[in-house]
Amino acid sequence: MRALQADGWSRLTHVARAWPTIQQIAFSGMVAYRAEMIIWVLSATLPLVMLSLWNSAASGGPVGGYDQVDFARYFAVNLIVRQLTGSWIVWELNWNIRKGELSPRLLRPMHPLVFNLCETLAALPFRAGILFPLVGALAAWRPELLFMPSGEALAAFSLSLLLSFVLAWLIQAIFGMLAFWFDQSMGFWSAWFALWSLAAGYFVPLDLFPEGWVDFFRCLPFYATLGAPIDILLGRSAVGANLAFQAGWTLVAGGLATAMWRAGIRRYGAVGA
Amino acid sequence: MIEVAGLCKTYRVPVRTPGLGGAFRSLFSREVKEVHAVSDLHFRIAAGERVGFLGPNGAGKTTTLKMLSGLLYPTSGTLKVGGFVPQERHPSFLQQITLVMGQKQQLLWDLPAIESFELNRAMYGVELAEFRRTLDELVAMLRAEPLLQKPVRNLSLGERMKCELIAALVHRPSVLFLDEPTIGLDVEMQVQVRQFIAEHNRSTGATVLLTSHYMQDIAALTPRLLIIDQGRLRYDGDLEALSREVAPERRVVIRSMVPQLLPLGFLPQGDGMVATVPAGETNALIQRTLAVAPLVELGVEVPPLEEIIGRVFREGRPRSEA
Amino acid sequence: MSRKLGAFRLEVVAALVRVSLLTAMQYRASFLAEFVVGLLSAFGVAVPLFLVYARVPVIAGWNLDGALLVTGFFLLYNAFVAGLVEPNLGAVVDGVRSGELDYLLVRPVDAQLVISMRKVAPAAVWELFAGLGVVGVALSRVGVPGPGPVFVAVVLFVAGLVATYGLWLLVICTSFWFVRVDNLRYLLGAITDAGRWPVSVYGRGLRLILTTVIPVALVSSYPAMALLERLDTDLAFGAVATALASLALSRWVLFRALRNYASASS
Incomplete structure (x- = not known):
């Protein structure tokens, strides 16, 4: 909490100094296990x-404005965005809080959430390293899938991807922090994930939902973490609206996460874990 | 009951170099190092004996215990426990033994301990009436009555260990392997556990092999001592013989300062004085002391067990006299 | 022991089931929460199906009713995995770390039995209901076939469960050889997710894999085909053979793994 507060400049430089070491340890931790890769x-x-499924369905002609190539592109970008915005903080927080292992982390001069953010960022090159051969193989196999987005689309996509990353991380942190209050809080996350799979465009492009639902889903935080950047890159939805909703949800989630952390830590201290 | 000859255990451990470069390198080739956890161990334990297995961390105590209970395959050498080869894990063998690991637990975390006992009863196929009798006995000996209905996660460490012991003994095993059963317990609880083990051994005649690095466990519980260090047996015999052998001197301690005694070899220590002499000359020294200062209050001390063991490790000579 | 081995084992199974149910009941609150999750994940399987069939009447030779049958069987399979397989075999990996496995191995009972029967996740019952519901709805729309096809479907489904159990066990055994590859089970979960659609939507290579190596088609597509009377009965025999082979192989590997565990761990 302290690191997030206004007097945090020295804290920030502290994070910056610790940064390379955290990165290196987190990264080599992952690299050390080749089987896992x-x-x-x-x-x-x-x-x-x-x-x-969609490929089969579209074998006779486009379905809902998507032909087979469109579907393949959609799910390929889906895969990339999901990998690049992923983190493990919900499991880590849940575990650390319930097992009392948050305590040693609270003693460090770095905010536990900030530390986790560092770790999550450290995982990015690793995740990208996984994607690289995958996308390469896909491009070699189906070269017609490759497309060159415009400069603006690419710029908007990058911004949208960044927002998705932060928002997805914040949402996971929020669900992880539920462990301060509930013994079995992972159930909430499972429920969220099940909803998310449908409403974020993970299973199905949102365009394929019945008319009224599409606009509704586009306003929700689910879509802001996954579907928004995909649709921006593929030119299938309004850039400005998507970015605005993403930014809005990120602010809401940031506020909620900060408040929950404050209240949660007080409770954690009171219970004496 | 237990026969061990030429027992060796070698682990192959991958070596990881720290840092990014090392991590990358280990992606492609893994160096493997051989660790000799146990080398060339020989000993025999008769039925009903209580034997203490002593050594510093990493000496090979747990490894040996796991081999004896059939969890680990020896790299070479022969092992027999109650006529069985442990690693074959014959049901009749498993029926005879039990293993308690102070650092690990077998009790079902979320349930009252009684449920774990029930489960073990089923697994060991103990008759209900016999189970009740055994359980009553064990519970009475450990004064564990109030613990049985509480979920294990709500028990203190010491209470949990009591229940662990009960769970391990409901099938009336004839060989007990106890790996640091008192670790982490407070002094009072350590005493209770020790008393229980001794009592159980007396009443059932079961063989007990116990590892610990609390010297008091050994001193109080096990007349016979096996000292192991770096996988090798350093000593096998009883505690008194060991202290005669390794620490033949005694310390004669006087509580007050009596300058006239300085010529007899006493040196000032704290408020009093102390003289160190070979064990055989203790009596002579006491007589001479009392002749000079008849009213002095004096005592004879054997060097503490820690020190004796420490000397065995330092001198590192394999000895056997059993 | 003077008792018969059979009676001995039944008693152990009963005790294991009792303990696992008692443990699961410690978390009643989460049991209800899981109801929502189970419902939602059933939704997650069914909704894409309705969306796609709203636009295309027949996909890869399957209409909506047939595809629903497949989905129903897939949910039943999921309930089996989530309720029994995953909790138990997942706990093996933790047991290696915590030493719990050591305690299991010093018991005079069959190691595979204890490893596979200790835990149950009762929340999976919701998925079970969802699966039964979907199969029921689909059957009411296509009409219930005679006893023959039903029998073949049941045989195929059970054989598929056994075969996939064997596969899960094989995967778990790898955790004895490699550190930290318990994540393999997430991979297996991800791959078996392919069972949710009729197997003919996949390419030829993938279809072959899903019926043989990772026989998840055996639990979803094939029972559905049997009920729709679009399947050779001979295949049922093949499936049973696959199941038995998978079971035997996994048992053999498990005991090799335990031996290896015994000679490698400390």
Whole structure:
């Protein structure tokens, strides 16, 4: 909490100094397990399972404005965005809070959430390293999938991706912090994830939902973490509206996370974990 | 009951170099190092004996215990426990033994301990009436009655250890392997656990092999001592013989300062004085002391067990006299 | 022991089931929360199906009713995995770390039995209901076939469950050899997710994998095809053979793994 407050300039430089070390340790921790790397590459297949269904459906002609190539592009970008915006903080926070392992982290001169953010960022090159061969293989196999987005689209996509990353991380942190109050808080996350799979455009492009639902889903935080950047890159939805909703939800989630952390830490201290 | 000959255990451990470069390198080739956890161990334990297995961390105590209970395959050498080869894990063998690890737990975390006992009863196929009798006995000996209905997660460490012991003994094993059963317990609880083990051994005649690095466990519980260091047996025999052998001197301590005694070899220490002499000359020294200062209050001390063991490790000579 | 081995084992199974149910009941609140999750994930499987069939009547030879049948069987399979397989075999990996496995192995009972029966996740019952519901709805729309096809479907489904259990066990055994690859089970979960659609939506290679190596089609598409009477009965025999082979292989590997565990751990 302290690191997030206004007097945080010295804290920030502190983070900056610790940064390379945290990065290196987190990164080599991941690299050290080669078997896991392969597993990681292969575990990200759910969008591809979804793709198979839509691909089959579109074999006779476009479905809802998507032909087979569109579907393949959609789910490929889906895979990339999901990998680049992923984190583990909900599991880590939940574990650390319930097992009392948050205490040693609270003693460090770095805010536990900031530390986790560092770790999450450190995982990015690793995640990108997994994506690289995957996307390469896809491009070699189906070269017609490659497309060159315009400069503006790319710029808007980058911004949108950044917002998705922060928002997804904040939402995970919020659900992780529920462990301050509930013994079995992972159930909430599972419920959220199940909703998210449908409403974020993870299983199905939102365009394929019935008319009224599409606009409704586009306003929700689910879509802001995944569908928004995909649709921006593929030119399928209004850039400005998507970015505005993303920014708005990020602010809301940031405020909620800060408030929850304050209240949660007080409770954690009171229970004496 | 237990026969061990030429027992060796070698682990192959991957070596990881720290840092990013090391992590990358280990992606492609893993160096492997051989660790000799136990080398060339020989000993025999008769039925009903209580034996203490002593050594510093990493000496190979737990490894040996795990081999004896059939959890680990020896790299070489022969092992027999109650006529069985442990690693074959024959049901009749498993029926005879039990293993308690002070650092690990077998009780079901979320349930009252009684449920864990029930489960073990089923797994060991103990008759209900016999189970009740055994349980009553154990519970009475450990004064564990109020603990049985509480979820294990709500028990204190010491209370949990009592229940662990009960769970480990409901099938009336004839060989007990206890790996640091008193670790982390407070002094009072340590005493209770020790008393229980001794009592259980007396009443059932079960063989007890216990590791610990609390010297009091050994001193109070196990007449016979196996000292192991770096996988090798350093000593096998009883505690008194060991202290005669390794620490043949005694300390004669006087509580007050009596300058006339200085010529007899006493040196000032704190408020009093102390003289160190070979064990055989203790009596002579006491007589001479009393002749000079008849009213002095004096005592004879054997060097503390820690010190004796420490000397065995330092001198590092393998000895056996059992 | 003077008792018969059979009676001995039944007693152990009963005790294990009792303990696992008692443990699960410690978390009643989460049991209800899981109801919502189970409902939502059933939704997650069904909604894309309705969306796609709203636009295309037949996909890869399957209409909506047939595809619903597949989905229903897939939910039943999921309930089996989430309720029994995952909690138990997942706990093996933790047991290696915590030493719990050591305690299991010094018991005079069959290691595979204890490893596979200790835990149950009762929340999976919601998914079970969802699966039964979907199968029921689909059957009411296509009409219930005679006893023959139903029997074949049940045989196929059970054989598929056994075969996938074997596969899960194989995956878990790898955790004895490699550190930290318990994540393999997430991979297996991800791959078996492919069972949620009729197997013919996949390419040829993938289809072959899903019926043989990772036989998840055996629990979803094939029982559905049997009920729709679009399947050779011979296949049922093949499926049973696959199941038995998978079970035997996994048991063999488990005991190799335990031996390896015994010679490698400290």
